[in-house]
Amino acid sequence: MAPKKKPAKTDQPGFEESLEQLQTIVQQLEDGSLGLEEALLQYEQGTSLLRRCYQILQTAEQKIELLTGMDAEGNPECEPFDGSATLQQREQTAGRRKQSGGKEAAAEKNKPSLFGEADD
Template identity: 50%
Template sequence: MSKENNGSFEESLEALEGIVKKLEEGELPLEKSLELFEEGVRLSRKCQQKLEKAERRIEMLVKDDEGNPALEAFEEEPED
């Protein structure tokens, strides 16, 4: 598995899904399983960061006071 920080969200997610599948099969030696697990954690964090970045860029289309479409920055709802 590549340790580069390049690639799209979809590529990272696909690689992560492949790792999960291999680990679920349970036929790998312990060392290889640990390597894949570490790579999976790295990919999971990368995907989470990409999702957070995308969320910050989201704009919602809303109506202004006159009923015309307007762009408004996405605001996160506070977590409880």
């Protein structure tokens, strides 16, 4: 097995550190204790950190592979993960609610109340 490559050290913080800094900035902005100039600087830093987090997540998503099976020698067979198909499916079903209908709903509606009358 080949040794894992260590990521190159950069000046930019990692995902966890960026997220922690972003949470601190959000808390400071929500508290309202900063002056206008400082709040604007923190907001700009926060948007930069947010972009960084999205970039890190996108890079990680591109590295994900699906295990599709095993070859004759027992080695894993993989294919790249296509996250766009999942996103499209999620967008299509977003906002849909399960609606009850039919006999069960009608029976529940006509069910007598504690006082012997049907609820309207």
